[in-house]
Amino acid sequence: MQNPWRKVFLKEELASTTTTTTTTSQWDSALVKLVPSAKFEAACREALSAVHLAVLETFGSEAQLLVFGSLLQGAHLEGSDLDLCVSVPVPSQGVEAGADNSWQVASLKRLLSRLVTPGGPFQSIESRFWKTIKVPIIIVGCRTSSGEDVEADISVGFECDGLRKDVTDRLVRGVLARHPRVLQAVRAVKLWAKCEGVNKAYDGFPSSLVWTLLVLYFFIERGEVASLSPISKDPFDLEEVSEDGSSLPPALHSSHLEGDLPPEQQLPSADLADFFLWVVATASSWPRDTESAIGSWGLSLVDGALIPVPEPSKKYADQCTFFVEDPGARVAKGLSENVARSLKAPSWANVLLKCRGAAAALGSEAQAAAWLGRLTRKAAWMKAKPKLGQPPQPVGPPPKRAWPGSGRAEAPSQQAKRPRTGEVCRWFLKGQCWSGNSCKMSHAQYV
Known part of the structure; x- marks a missing residue:
């Protein structure tokens, strides 16, 4: 096929x-x-400015924003993610800083609530707040004025394991x-x-x-x-x-x-x-x-x-x-x-x-x-996947079909299919996706 x-x-x-x-x-x-393209470059700058403004509004003038990753290297591709990290003041009370990642998680939740607002350009894509993760991050999408979608990965702290994140880049x-x-x-x-x-x-x-x-x-x-x-x-x-x-x-x-x-x-x-x-x-x-x-x-x-x-x-x-x-x-x-x-x-x-x-x-x-x-x-x-800001289409109950010559209806044996995104399910490629037709990602294979 x-x-x-x-x-x-x-x-x-x-x-x-x-x-x-x-x-x-x-x-x-x-x-x-x-x-x-120049359009994508301008969209990245617009998204960066919007995140920078949200950081200042959330944490005050002492907060700083740092760009690293492929866009700093100059080796990015069309649609590459915007890698950002935020330096925020260490809390004097409440969450204990340095004990675990709870301080970073609390800061990212505050920033996420500022970024994602009704009618705003940002949409939350993923939050990685596991207790065992060394660097918690939030992944947000920004719909710019030109219609370009920019995905930004945001973490807290300029350094990781004693190394500033942009040195290698x-x-x-x-x-x-x-x-x-x-x-x-x-x-x-x-x-x-x-x-x-x-x-x-x-x-x-x-x-x-x-x-x-x-x-x-x-x-x-x-x-x-x-x-x-x-x-x-x-x-x-x-x-x-x-x-x-x-x-x-x-x-x-x-x-x-x-x-x-x-x-x-x-x-x-x-x-x-x-x-x-x-x-x-x-x-x-x-x-x-x-x-x-x-x-x-x-x-x-x-x-x-x-x-x-x-x-x-x-x-x-x-x-x-x-x-x-x-x-x-x-x-x-x-x-x-x-x-x-x-x-x-x-x-x-x-x-x-x-x-x-x-x-x-x-x-x-x-x-x-x-x-x-x-x-x-x-x-x-x-x-080519659903644009940011568009809610998923509602899925109704599975249709019923009648047996020939009988008055009773039978529900289909398989689960109803959900609208799928353009992203291929990585678990399906490994043969380990147990969601079947209810999986939100594509189950296409490439050779």
Whole structure:
């Protein structure tokens, strides 16, 4: 059975393969489509301003807002989340600060009640207030004046485990600002990981940050990018980024939209294929702890090499030994911390299979352009979900049908279907969704 998103765009794909443009221009055009639109950039700034105003109204003038994540790195995609954290005054009484996460949860509840109001632009999507979670967050959606929907993930506190949350992102931005090819590769890999469903740390896959750091290390190992040690002395020494981090920095390499990048700064499709093959080769040759006298090893972007690292604590039976050092923690604290600590062996094996498939699909410039075009269209299809602010349609009782020749009615044996969102149910993909037809998410499969 053919995937629904393939049916929708099959005609468009066939038309694109019959154009008379050169394969190189097709590949370059596909890369340009990965750059977020000016409309989305403006929507993110509008949502940030609205959240900042709500923070000041909730906690007073002493409260501060910090932007981190992919929008600070400059490696965000169209529809990327807006990662924010709030610094609020520590309560002098009432909730005890520092004992558990109850203080952060109480602060987030106050902010959520200020953001989500009847007729306002914000809508609550999810709240993660579990007692065992280290960083509680609220996820809200903002409908901007342009009609764009921006999703914001908001937490409390500028630091986590003694590290300011934007240090690593500033280091990454310092590299991407000097190397347009690396930025193009990061966006392409992140789009692929998103469409393949291999970018969620809570599912045991590499996070978006891990994929970004792997791309950077790949170019460091090839000698095209210097290690992070020259710029690690002061990660806040970025002219285009404000010191307080309360505003969005300008987009990186905006000239790529007009196709003004010189050929030596454009990403060939062969480099992207080499990256996926490099991931497979690196994982296959990863040193085992039992085979090494030193112990554990990790990829260090600061040293630009594989270095010995402290033995990681084993929290899961299927935990993977793959180690990617957090450059921010190394620079700020002098410690080697693993940003891939949630990676699990079965998920990692699945990732490697998909990497082999991606490398095979990038055989030529024409094949690469078609491959990237399919990913772009699939991402657009995944984004097509009910707009924010629209209440779900009411579901009535299940209809009854009568047996032929009898006067009694029979209720259908299956549960009534609910209107589903465009987001695919991750439990269904694992074969573990027990909600059946009552699940609110889509039960479509992609190959």
